[in-house]
Amino acid sequence: MPRLEPLKFAPIPPTRGSNGDFEAIFAQEFSYVWRALARLGVSEADREDLTHEVFFQVYRRLPTADLERPLRPWLFGFAFRIASTHRRLARHRFEHPCDTIEALDATPSAEESLERREAQALVDRALEDLGLEQRAVFVLHEIDAYKMPEIAAALSIPLNTAYSRLRLARDRFTAAVRRLKNQRGTP
Amino acid sequence: MKSESLGRLDADIAALLRAAEPYADAPVDVQARVGKALAARIAGVLAEGSPRESESNQLEPGAALSTTPRAHGPLSLIAKPIRTIAATFLVGAAAGAGLHAAVQVPRERVVYVEKWAPALAASSAEPAGEAAPEGAVSPALEVPREMGPSVAPPAAAPPAKSTSARASDLGPEQALLDAARRALAEGRSADALGPLERHAQRYPKGILVEEREALAINVLVTLGRYDEARSRSDRFLRKYPGSLLRAAVEAAVRAMP
Numbered sequence: 467m468p469r470l471e472p473l474k475f476a477p478i479p480p481t482r483g484s485n486g487d488f489e490a491i492f493a494q495e496f497s498y499v500w501r502a503l504a505r506l507g508v509s510e511a512d513r514e515d516l517t518h519e520v521f522f523q524v525y526r527r528l529p530t531a532d533l534e535r536p537l538r539p540w541l542f543g544f545a546f547r548i549a550s551t552h553r554r555l556a557r558h559r560f561e562h563p564c565d566t567i568e569a570l571d572a573t574p575s576a577e578e579s580l581e582r583r584e585a586q587a588l589v590d591r592a593l594e595d596l597g598l599e600q601r602a603v604f605v606l607h608e609i610d611a612y613k614m615p616e617i618a619a620a621l622s623i624p625l626n627t628a629y630s631r632l633r634l635a636r637d638r639f640t641a642a643v644r645r646l647k648n649q650r651g652t653p
Numbered sequence: 654m655k656s657e658s659l660g661r662l663d664a665d666i667a668a669l670l671r672a673a674e675p676y677a678d679a680p681v682d683v684q685a686r687v688g689k690a691l692a693a694r695i696a697g698v699l700a701e702g703s704p705r706e707s708e709s710n711q712l713e714p715g716a717a718l719s720t721t722p723r724a725h726g727p728l729s730l731i732a733k734p735i736r737t738i739a740a741t742f743l744v745g746a747a748a749g750a751g752l753h754a755a756v757q758v759p760r761e762r763v764v765y766v767e768k769w770a771p772a773l774a775a776s777s778a779e780p781a782g783e784a785a786p787e788g789a790v791s792p793a794l795e796v797p798r799e800m801g802p803s804v805a806p807p808a809a810a811p812p813a814k815s816t817s818a819r820a821s822d823l824g825p826e827q828a829l830l831d832a833a834r835r836a837l838a839e840g841r842s843a844d845a846l847g848p849l850e851r852h853a854q855r856y857p858k859g860i861l862v863e864e865r866e867a868l869a870i871n872v873l874v875t876l877g878r879y880d881e882a883r884s885r886s887d888r889f890l891r892k893y894p895g896s897l898l899r900a901a902v903e904a905a906v907r908a909m910p
Contacts, residue, residue: 492688500679517679518687518694525695551895582674589673608662608670622900633659640666 488528492521495541502545505605506598508552516552520544539612539620546602546621553598592642600635603628608636826852826861833868842875867898871905879909 499520503513523544531540593601599621606617618628661667829852836844849869852859859865866889873882886906890899 492691496684496687497678500683501676504676514683514687517683518691521687521691522694525691579674582672585669585672586674586676589669608667629659636659636662636666640663643666643669 487533488525491524491528491537491541495537496521498538499541499545502542502605503549505593505609506545506549506601507594508549512552516545516548519548523548535619536612536616538610539606539616542602542606542610543620543622546598550598588643588646591646592639595638595642596635600631600638603631604635604639607632826856826859829855830861830865830868833865833872837868837872837875842872845872846876863893863898866893867902870902874905874909882906882909 496517499517500513503516503520504510508516520541524541527544593604596604602621603617606612606620607614612620614628614632615625618625621628623631662670829848832848833845833852836842836848845868849865849872852861852865856862866885870882870886870889873879873885883906886902889902893899
């Protein structure tokens, strides 16, 4: 894997969140943000711009961030808000990320790869049935395995709201999976 | 509703999620490209000195987004207003996750007092290290002009200063908000009123108006001035419906009896 040139960012206030913090977050979490936007349904065509936007906001907010809290839910919160604005105000095309999954690694067998791709396609189709707010909670809890209080904090919503969204998301996701399987005639 | 009542996902659904192909990492060339563009953007914001005239008052992303032409690609819809207010946050304004903590009710509040970049700090009239002096307590905490139609003009505005947002005002603006935030964090909520009012007078269209209002609402809540806090939060939510500070303001309102 080619190495990235170290990036030098302009100075930010030194009291909380140094340039080193930002550069490390950028280097280590870029792909997480990229995947988070994909999970939120952002098309690959738009994902680069929105990833840029997420990190620009992270840069701005880092001095006031509570770095004691888990980083990824915090990053996901930015991705969620930006994806939400992107979708709501601009009516951009959202797509099934599975349509654009890059060529698979050659390590697993072809059969395993096919099964995994089919599973991912089904997950993505079912996620489409969820509103973005439900989808964000579902992804963070069921896929990223974060605890609900962390998710509520990251999305700036009351804990009970987070639970409510998760319950609705589970119901819808489950119903969607069953429906899609029936349409395909698979068990 | 708590997790106990949620139960677990059905076994086949959980198995499906486990079996799904994880999304691929971002391509390395994309990361490099974004990194370079980001570095240039941040440097440009810092070097810009003042926002362009056409952008100087676009402090409301929602409003700007709804009217911006779409000719420059999808991100331009988001990027333009963000560029405008970027300097706000580069000097460490309370916002986002940090602000969510900073303007929470006192029991949960985490407040950081930030300083700004040296180049901007050099223009500061009121360094962040100074607490709010000179009769800081305001009896009324006036509604700033842009939050209401009939408010007195700024009494202590520096001569020849435009009321539009200017990057050169960032340091002084931030100093006032820092003083207020520090007072609030130290349990001296009444002392936070003076800097907030001075900010409202000197910078009625400043860059940190949104942050000032969110902070003021929290101060009013902690002082038990609930009616004022409610009316002010109503105005805030009308004026900044898409604000990232919205959740924090709503949390402060919910903390009122």
